[in-house]
Amino acid sequence: MELDWRSFLLLALFAVPWDSWGSQRDPVTSVMWDYYHERLLGGEAFVFDERVKLSAPPFAEDARQVPIQIDASAFDGQVVRMLAWAELNPIPQIFDFQPGEQVLPRLAIRIRVEQATPLRVAVLTRDGLWHVGSTQIDAAGGGCTAPSVVRAQAGWEEHLGEVLGKRFVLADANRLRVQVAHPMDNGLVGGIPEFFLNQAQLRDRSGNTLASLELFPAVSENPTISLDVKGNVETELWLRDNNGNEFKAEL
């Protein structure tokens, strides 16, 4: 009797030890991995890990507003940091997120992409290992160098820092969604210098930090951000831009 191809697949599956979801095999085609491994992860130990889910559409319909969503719930309670970047962007870095104990290691945000690129999120767990989630997005391009939509609107300065938001009850968490009015100038367009939100903290009502988020100007104009918190603790979102403007919202 011959084994059919499915049996070979099963054999291959069982040949892999149960605990090794990660591997050294890059799931996307990348010429830049070694560079970013060195530059952003300091060359530290890592695995490509499919338990870190990084979602993006297969193509960027609007290269200025590309939604990405990261879910590292598989490592809930062990996550120290989450770094995201778009490998072929002129400004690759997206965020550096430190969810505390009351915030799930999940985050959604919209970014600009300049061309088709691999996307990465590296999740550092307490044991010192980076778990890297990856995906690839196709794009006609130009998202980073397109003229600002915010700046084209008269009186945008008066709306700077306005926050639209809402709390949603999910099965396992409360989702906090916000959209902050800010041009997020990345310094690549029309001689306008960098002007972007670079820091955010989620705090409880006593001022304790629940999560910290550093943002980079790969993040889209009027950033749209979702965080998932455990339970229904009342929160305050604090934001600051690189010019020192501070903004606050309550959710």
Add this chain to the structure above:
Amino acid sequence: MRWILILAALASACVHANPLAYDLQPRQIADGVWLFEGSTDNFSQANGGNIVNTGFIVTDKGVVVIDSGPSRRYGEVMRQAIARVTDKPLLKVMLTHHHPDHVLGNQAFSDVPIAALPGTTALLVEQGDTMAENMYRLVGDWMRGTEVLLPTESLEPGMLEVGGRTLQLLALSGHTGADLAILDVQSGVLFAGDLVFYQRALTTPGTPSLATWLADLDQLQHLPWKQIVPGHGPLASDAAPFAQMRDYLGWLDGVMRSGAEQGAEMNELIRTAIPERFAGVNLSRYELIRSVSHLYPRYEQAAMQRVDR
């Protein structure tokens, strides 16, 4: 071994001998009314962008052309095909809207008045070059020599007498903000432009709102039409395209509305199951991904409140 090489050479010679030829066969759908039916696929290097329906009406005095297709080459082939049907002169080209697959054949009609709604011309001025560039990227060499040629006349809604025939023109907006629908009163053929897609998922990059689009469909359906030429998809002689459009727009609206109410992310919405009843609608997943990008921000904002302090 050698004969294989020869065969391969012959095969590739054949491919090159007949490069990028549009096969446009005019089909008579009513007295004096002709249709060029495109596929319901996406733009590709294989189809040269021939995914669109164009047509023409032969009046006593000459021909009214409706939309000019996706490229200069398409417009030229279209013009040759019209000349095989009638030797009457071309009176006018009418553009249903500014999207590239409907207007980039204009150069083939540069000696004929090209008419459009003023809003269509304005959108073409604003977006035409970018859209043409995008078409080069999508279909490649078929586009060679194609440039945006702006309309030379503007159209107003109402009854228009052309060559002894009456055309009822409607200025609507659901698909792009400026959408012309043309009812040939004599034959009852309704050229709906992209206000009606049939068996092909509708596209939303410029829609003012899905509610506007639904209202336009009501207006169109109340006209005394006998046949509907959708912008994309097969000709119909019953109300099935209207029913499908309403169903589909209502579904899209519901997906985004409930998504926004439940705090869904775009990446969650684009994976929404496509209802079984839309299995015959080509490209529905692809267009859902696009529509979420175009429309979901509005639904999100409507569902959120100011929370800054």
